Amino acid sequence: MTTTAEAFTDAQAETLGILVNMIIPASEDLGLPGAGDERIMTDILATAARQREAVAAALAALDEISLAIGNLDFAKLGAPARDDAVAAFRRKHADGAGILATITTQCYYRDDRVMRSLNMAARPPFPLGFEVDQGDWSLLEPVRGSGPIYRETP
């Protein structure tokens, strides 16, 4: 059986969901969801589907390492063994780990709740744009008085 956009099996989606929560966990102090939150996970799966082959290969590598460590798929490992598997995965498959971390980050930091927690408006830049202070242009006075620093040419 497959899930999002027919891209991943339920087992792959479960593995990915556990992993992304280990990359960016929830924070009770900040009132933030983890990256495995249902809404964020929907975005992650849709985004990952555009790199399906690379993501599937990374998840397979993670399962392979998990089997070697605990004789179980990653999703079925206990917490300590999962930490060991993730550490080995990042060490042995840095490219795959990088792809998964990138997708996770891209989706997490555009979630409304996360953006608001950063005092950011939960919207794209356009059409409203942003205010930026002009700044103190008097800072330029010492430079104005420095005289030419370019070379004359023959």
Added chain:
Amino acid sequence: MTVTVAGRGMTEQAIDVLIIGAGASGAAVAWSLAETKMKIVCLEQGGFMNPGEYPATGRDWEARASSDFSISPNTRQLAADYPIAEDGSAIKVANFNAVGGGTVLYAGHFPRFHPSDFRVKSLDGVADDWPLDYNDLAPHYAENDRMMGVAGLAGDPAYPSDNAERMPPLPLGKSGEVLARGFNKLGWHWWPSDTAIATQPHDGRDKCINLGACITGCAQGAKASTDITYWPHAQRAGVELRTHCRVREITVDESGLAAGAIYYDGDGVEREVEAHVVIMACNGVGTPRILLNSKSAAHPDGLANSSGLVGRNLMFHPYASIQGIFEEELDGHRGPHKIFRSQQFYETDPADKTRDFVRGYTFEIQRGQGPVSTALTGLARGKIPWGAGHHAAFRKLHNRIAGMVAICEDLPEEHNRVTLDPDLKDSDGIPAPRISYTLSENSRRMMDHAVAKASEALRTAGAINIMTQAPIPYGGWHLMGTARMGTDPARSVVNKWGRSHDVKNLFVVDGSIFVTSAGVNPTRTIQALALYIADQMKQRLANLFD
């Protein structure tokens, strides 16, 4: 199969001027030549962009900078893109294939060359002098400034007075203030950057609203990409722009003169167009690619290549990135990327014993990053962990990064070159360019110096931590030198007004013709050169091929 233009079953009457490429230089030369009322056609492999679909209009705006709006054609792999074999290059090519070309994605940092940049051999004993000088280009810089619209401030002591029309400069913001104080403490030069970004309404464009997404296309239309500056004027003046047309080769007649081009239209149908004059405007990689692929009995090594220099002397500008982490909150991604420049280390200074290199560099001072880029930077640099501690570490970086890049002058070396890959081809079967490029020892020393000096400036400004990268491997934004201009046909490809030494009705107007690279962004000079060449052509219409 070759079919006639527009597939109408009849041969199109030969046009007067065929321009290949609708980017920075192609747009400028098209607009300038339009007043001649000649029949001018421009072939562009990409299409017109729709600013309403630029990343800044969506919540995924940061992610799209690494997918369909990546600066790397090998990452984007859009229909308009051609692949580039660049395993053998220390710096990877950045480009964009659409009407507007690289100006769609550039940051709009828009400095002029210095007068000394045209006299490198005379002043510093390296490379070659240009066959023209700053004063030759000055009126064309000014003309281009009017067309593109430049924000900035007159009076920069790093430049001669230029009387350019400028809109007010971009805001310093908190980031600019903090960094400017650091430069002032050191007594170093800095000045608000000239930028091709409208800070007030200009020629039908609205003013910048600080989207902070300049390098994925300006949805506001404030940034001067040539699809919204030159092209509307050129088209109204009668220039025909054919999009989704990818040129395979320049054809020649029995006398060896350029006769037109063979290209593929958007449906992949091969077509041929005849022209009395051909102008190459495809950038420092695309132009040598087509010239090298235009072999004939008269030109067995490729068109305009009797010197053997087509594709050689490729210059990129090695870039170093030096970013500071500050305790106080700064602008983050809000606002145009570039704030000000420093040319404290631009001109050669034999009295400065800290320099073990020739020539120099510019610091482009930058604001920060959006949250996704901040997180990815932190993860890549080991400053943000996976798991526990992620949120706390992220918050120490969010809106607290600002710094600069150093754009280092790249000197010409013949072994740095563009050739045709024997195997890799684009979707139309045209050989892909292969890049062979190594960093020179001079470039490495210059980058080391820049990293050290930038770190000093950032610490003086209050940075508590520094992150550096040199070179930026995917930073080959500037493509120059591969069809250099000069007076000696044995040592150059085109003459001082852009005409091929070998083929008297073939012109090159893009960064290929640069003799040296200077240590600044090239677009303003590329366009000034294109206007200069157009002016030279207009003055010589009666005897253009003599």
